[in-house]
Amino acid sequence: MAKSAKIINVDDSEQARYVRARVLSRAGFIVHDAATGSECLKLIAEHAPDLVLLDVNLPDLHGTEVCRRIRSSPAGESVIVLQISASAVAAPQATAGLESGADAYLIEPVDPDVLVATVRALLRLRKAEGDLSAANERLNILNRELQRSNEDLEQFAFAASHDLHEPLRTVASFASLLEKTAGAKLTDVELKYLEYISEGARRMQALIDNLLTYSQVGQKPKSPQIVDLNAALAWAIENLRKRICESEAEISSDPLPSVTGDTGQLGHVFQNLIGNAMKYARPGIKPVVRLSAVQENDHWLILVRDNGIGIDSAYFQSIFGALKRLHGKEIPGTGLGLAVCRRVVEAHGGKIWVESTPGEGSTFCFTLPANVDSDDVAQLTK
Numbered sequence: 001m002a003k004s005a006k007i008i009n010v011d012d013s014e015q016a017r018y019v020r021a022r023v024l025s026r027a028g029f030i031v032h033d034a035a036t037g038s039e040c041l042k043l044i045a046e047h048a049p050d051l052v053l054l055d056v057n058l059p060d061l062h063g064t065e066v067c068r069r070i071r072s073s074p075a076g077e078s079v080i081v082l083q084i085s086a087s088a089v090a091a092p093q094a095t096a097g098l099e100s101g102a103d104a105y106l107i108e109p110v111d112p113d114v115l116v117a118t119v120r121a122l123l124r125l126r127k128a129e130g131d132l133s134a135a136n137e138r139l140n141i142l143n144r145e146l147q148r149s150n151e152d153l154e155q156f157a158f159a160a161s162h163d164l165h166e167p168l169r170t171v172a173s174f175a176s177l178l179e180k181t182a183g184a185k186l187t188d189v190e191l192k193y194l195e196y197i198s199e200g201a202r203r204m205q206a207l208i209d210n211l212l213t214y215s216q217v218g219q220k221p222k223s224p225q226i227v228d229l230n231a232a233l234a235w236a237i238e239n240l241r242k243r244i245c246e247s248e249a250e251i252s253s254d255p256l257p258s259v260t261g262d263t264g265q266l267g268h269v270f271q272n273l274i275g276n277a278m279k280y281a282r283p284g285i286k287p288v289v290r291l292s293a294v295q296e297n298d299h300w301l302i303l304v305r306d307n308g309i310g311i312d313s314a315y316f317q318s319i320f321g322a323l324k325r326l327h328g329k330e331i332p333g334t335g336l337g338l339a340v341c342r343r344v345v346e347a348h349g350g351k352i353w354v355e356s357t358p359g360e361g362s363t364f365c366f367t368l369p370a371n372v373d374s375d376d377v378a379q380l381t382k
């Protein structure tokens with residue numbers, strides 16, 4: 001059963017006090033009576049009540065003063081104060097009472113049912129407030145834990161991928177040395193084995209590089225700059241130049257905006273999306289990639305559209321998860337490209353998703369806050 005709420009019933013009129021105490025006890029509350037303001041303050045310290053029913057006109061202290069003192073005492077900070085006053089002086093007193101910290105106000109004569117219902121409503125409200133702040137507190141604790149465990153994980157991924165470089169380099173260089181020195185004496189099968197070792201080392205190297213990038217891009221940019229996305233795109237295209245020439249891809253873009261963030265990280269997003277557009281092209285069809293941007297309220301929507309193999313809607317969400325691939329070894333990859341894109345975009349305050357029709361192509365869409373005005377850019381490019 002729920003614990004009965006404790007009420008301090010304050011009135012200098014014995015009769016009024018008696019009537020209210022009866023009504024409230026019958027309604028199931030635990031009632032302590034006080035005839036003066038000082039007695040009320042003493043009982044609050046003793047009983048830590050849930051609610052104080054406070055008559056305004058007391059012999060020693062005025063109701064508003066009692067209220068002020070309740071609010072400034074440790075035991076009274078969160079107690080509910082319901083003031084009651086005579087009708088003749090109601091309006092100014094109501095204002096003064098509420099401003100001095102009372103939660104609600106009733107005017108004499110108070111109907112017993114209205115009194116009980118008001119007390120119950122105020123208690124419900126206070127309980128809901130308590131539940132909400134407890135839930136908030138729990139949420140804050142969970143958030144802090146999540147942040148800590150994310151940071152741990154990032155540090156772990158960084159350290160692990162860093163430490164894996166060295167032994168991997170040893171495997172790759174000895175495999176190549178063996179091929180050079182003993183290649184002529186090895187059988188075709190043995191040479192094939194060596195090739196598998198080198199290929200495995202190359203794939204592992206790519207995985208480690210991508211894991212390193214993934215572990216580094218999760219944080220909000222430490223020193224955000226104004227990023228001209230046209231320049232970030234040019235950087236990405238430059239890095240992909242060889243693959244663009246080989247696949248004869250056609251890449252075009254509308255003018256892109258400037259945003260706040262990290263140039264390198266946003267360049268990586270373009271590099272991964274355009275790289276994928278070429279990698280997942282339809283056989284025999286030249287990749288065509290078109291970039292565009294539109295401003296929607298407080299953010300930019302950037303679109304990267306391709307004419308590739310497309311993606312089944314069942315995978316629209318999961319492809320952004322780390323190490324998630326829809327293809328086997330026939331198409332090289334680590335399953336981290338889109339996960340990196342998501343981390344970068346989210347760390348910049350945006351969202352990323354895909355729209356696609358299998359067999360026709362995909363459009364990768366992402367948002368970035370539109371918080372750079374043209375004056376900032378002009379200032380910077382002077």
Ligand code: ADP
Nearest residue numbers: 276277280310319325326333334335336337338
């Ligand atoms: P990876 O390309 O290394 O496999 P990504 O994280 O970049 O990893 O992509 C995850 C998966 O999403 C890919 O394996 C691929 O199946 C699918 N995908 C990504 N981009 C495209 C695209 N433009 N067209 C079709 N499928 C794509």
